[in-house]
Amino acid sequence: MADLRNIIRQLAQPDGEAIPLVCVVDSVDKDTRTIDCTPLNEGAPLLGVNLQANQGSKFGVCFFPAVGSFVVVGFVADGSAGVVLGTDEIDSAEIIIGNYSAVIDRDGCRFDAGNISAHITTDAVVFNGGELGGLPVVGDLAKRLNxxxxxxxxxxxVFASWVPVAQDGGAALSTAATSWAESQLSLTKAADYENTKVKH
Incomplete structure (x- = not known):
């Protein structure tokens, strides 16, 4: 009777059922959005494992695992194709939806929406290419304007308190404005008021 049960169980199981494998990443191809990896069970290396449902796609969400990190690989099409189900360490992540993209990697974060962009690194935040230079430091700029x-x-x-004197040739005005004219303003330099860590 036990043999009959085992035979029925074996007949009820789908053919070629593949179980997910834990693997170590050997290489990553960002262009094809695939990886090559080696299973921990010392099985044959898996080549061209998809990082997305459609490896030819250039949009959606894609995590690029770090070489040497662990991934879980599942199988589709009766085990003939593998797809990464999860990873422990990534080198970068991309989200692309239409004209909008977000890329996060070791160099920073880059957000693009059409012709508007924000790129963030440990050194600076740059909006729209940063061609207009750094944002002004408002406190310093206000002091200069004051x-x-x-x-x-x-x-x-000086002009309000000046009393014109007839026939003096402007001597009274010159005398009144002397102290004002002697204190020259220094020229403004953009670098004195620019925050180079935030550019637009």
């Missing part, structure tokens, strides 16, 4: 505004207000006070 110096210029005070200088203009001093000149206004």
């Amino acid at each position: 110096i210029i505004e005070k200088d203009i207000n001093t000149l206004k006070t």
